[in-house]
Amino acid sequence: MVDVPSRPKFALPQLQDNPAGWGPCEVPEQFKDTPYQPFSKDDRLGKVADWSGNVYQDRRAANKYGSVYGLGGQAYVYHHEEDETSFQLVDTGRIPKPMHQKSRPKFSQQKIKRDREKRDERRMGGRQPIAKKKGREWDRQRQQQQRKRNQFGYSYERGPVVLKPRLPSVQVSSDWDVLEEIDFTRLAKLNYQPGEPRELHFCGSLGYYDVQKEKKISPKNPLPLQCQEQICHKVTTTDDPIIRKLAKQGEGKVFATDTIVATLMACARSQYSWDIVVTKLGDLMFFDKREDSRFDMLTVDETTKDPPQEEGVNSPDSLSTEATSINQTFAQQMLTKDPPLDLSNPNPFISEGDPQSKSVAYRYLRWNLKDNSGLVVRCEYDAVVPQPGGGKSYINIRALNELGTKKASAGIDWRKKFEQQRGAIIATELKNNSFKIAKWALTSILAQASYIKFGYVSRIFNRDNSKHEILGVQQVKPLELATQMTLDVPNAWGVLLAIVEACRALPVDKDQYAKYLVLKDPNKPVIRIFRVPKDAFEGSDNSDDSDVGGSQDE
Secondary structure, three states: OOOOOOOOOOOOOOOOOOOOOOOOOOOOHHHOOOOOOOOOOOOOOOOOOOOOOOOOOOHHHOOOOOEOOEOOOHHHOOOOOOOOOOOOOOOOOOOOOOHHHOOOOHHHHHHHHHHHHHHHHHHHOOOHHHHHHHHHHHHHHHHHHHHHHHHHOOOOOOOOOOOOOOOOOOOOOOOOEEEEEEEHHHHOOOOOOOOOOEEEEEEEEEOEEOHHHHHHOEOOEOEEOOOOOOEOOOOOOOOOHHHHHHHHOOOOOEEEEHHHHHHHHOHHHOOOOOEEEEEEEOOEEEEEOOOOOOOOOOOOOOOOOOOOOOOHHHOHHHHHHHHHHHHHHHHHHOEOOOOOEEOOEOOOOOOOOOOOEOOEEEEEEEEEOOOOOEEEEEEEEOEEEEOOOOOEEEEEEEEEEEOOOOOOOOOOOHHHHOOOOHHHHHHHHHHHOHHHHHHHHHHHHHHOOOOEEEEEEEEOOOOOOOOEEEEEEEEEOHHHHHHHOOOOHHHHHHHHHHHHHHHHOOOOOOOOEEEEEEEEOOOOOEEEEEEEOOOOOOOOOOOOOHHHHHHHOO
16 A cells, blocks of 8 residues: 655635625734834835934935834833933032143233243343344234234225125116117127228327336336326317318228227126217217217226225225326326327317317227228327337336225235236236236237337325325336236127127118217126117217218218
8 A cells, every 4th residue: 555645734814704804803902002113105115124224324315114103113212201200310520620720811821921031031131132033923913903904905804895885987867768788798709800000190299108107117116106297188089180181081880989999898797887879970980989988987996806995085086087087197208308299180179279288199099890991090109209210119008006005906015026926916906907007908909009008106195096106117018918918809899799799780760870888897807888868979079970970071
């Protein structure tokens, strides 16, 4: 008989019938009275137990295995019964130090130091060595304090400097319409290179630059700045009789002065507000300054992080007036007493019987733009320098002035550091006056000047803006100055061309006449072009613009 292997027996469990739903109706006997943690079907099964609740230090994983019923393990949390029999008060006060560990008072340390110095004096036989030691110590402390002042710019305030909101150069009327808005960021990649200019007219008289006087000037032998009696003519574009004549002759389509053109070229560096009036007469365009504007006034520390905001002699307006006066006076004082060089054509802004005018020559140059329309610019020279062999070099003269405070000059005293740290001084000026010096470089490049003479002028007394001294003079070529201050000349031409084309695309009235205002926003890097009424900004001097328009009928 063959043995049949025994098969496993299967005991059918007791099944519960749940007519109202699914699942068991009651807890099985083996699971009765057992603690139970509620859970949800959406809970992740990732950890077996968490006794502390602080396993996951990363906040992103803190609720990874959380339950909709709250943190896991709440059913197993230990609850302490209110039993205060084992409570003890712990003293958290500091334990006093013994006397030998306590720090001595300051006056006690100073007394010990004085006693030590007296013993050294008696041992050395006098006070001379100790006095020298004290002097060196005081000098070292003074130098440390000076470094701190230089580092923080004489300002110990923490946090960013709060700048006052600046006002526009002209009050914008509510009936002016904004036709164009140009953001400076759009101008960074523009590029244009025109050809060589053609000379149309050369007039005026120039004084000879005094080279021997320049060699004698130094911080140890400064030259007092003396007030000059010459009259400086700053005539706008449409008031220039030569430009009116050239417009009638059809020599160009766009007319402006070198200062206006340089302002548009370097507009991306400007911080303060300025404005230029654009007049369209047929296919001619004239860029002018307003009669009562401060367009020709020089700014001071315009591009520094903390521009002047004081009142009195160091207010922005006072500094601007001071810098403009210094430039005009310095340019005339550096000339010789010899008779000036008279050019073939006289100065068009001087009539017989007028007082003596400043040394200046005007050169009218024409550039061809993309559409073959001519750009006519009136350029200026300040002096002439004879060259060996009978040649002449036409130059421009500018002045940089030191403020009464050392904040803007990075703590460098010009009188003490001019000979040793001249490079640091000019680097600071290029940073703090980037827009002003860029305009100087561009006006000299437009005029094709041989070089620029920079004078360094400082106040005799910090709070007196009427007395100055010339500390030194430096010579630099315009293109080298542009390279030193990272001024891209082709980009400057591209910016000018973009603004000219934007103004050319603006609409005109039926009589082919329109007037616009190019305004730099005082607080944003933006230029806006407004349509203004025809009689806006008109005075007695520029009310006869119809003379220029006569070229349309000739």
